[in-house]
Amino acid sequence: MTMTCTATQLIDDARVRVTRFDFAPGQQTGWHTHGFDYVITAVTDCHMRLELPGGEVNEVTVPAGAAYRRQEGVEHNVINGGDATMSFVEVELK
Numbered sequence: 361m362t363m364t365c366t367a368t369q370l371i372d373d374a375r376v377r378v379t380r381f382d383f384a385p386g387q388q389t390g391w392h393t394h395g396f397d398y399v400i401t402a403v404t405d406c407h408m409r410l411e412l413p414g415g416e417v418n419e420v421t422v423p424a425g426a427a428y429r430r431q432e433g434v435e436h437n438v439i440n441g442g443d444a445t446m447s448f449v450e451v452e453l454k
Contacts, residue, residue, distance in 0.1 A: 363387045365440070370449070377452040383440035393435040396452040401427040403449060407442030422448070 365387040371378040377396070380403070381389065391411075406422040413435055422428065440446045 362390070364390055365438075375454055377454065379450050379452075380447065381438075381450060382445065382447045383438075384445055385440050385443050388437055388439040391435070391437045394430065394432055394452070396454055397429065397432050398453065399427055399429045399451045401425075401449045401451075403447040404445065405442070406446040406448055407440065408446075409439040409441035411437040411439065 363384070363386060365381050365383040367389075368380045368382070369377070370380055400422070402422040402424050405424050406420075408420045408422065410418045410420060412418065419441060
């Protein structure tokens with residue numbers, strides 16, 4: 361059985377949507393395509409396993425406090441590949 365992470369919406373207005381994602385080890389977002397440009401800021405060290413279209417898998421570690429941005433259209437499934445809880449905040453730019 362697939363375990364889905366907890367997504368807590370913090371802001372959703374005309375300009376941005378801000379969501380906090382909390383993952384126990386092994387939990388995932390499920391496959392999704394981003395409809396907006398977005399910025400991710402790691403709250404904890406995030407040991408992400410990213411499943412990509414075509415079967416590719418990338419292992420990425422984003423240290424607590426670090427941020428990165430991606431453009432609309434990214435498709436993936438994000439999994440906590442570590443052995444501790446991971447959390448990040450996603451800001452979608454509408």
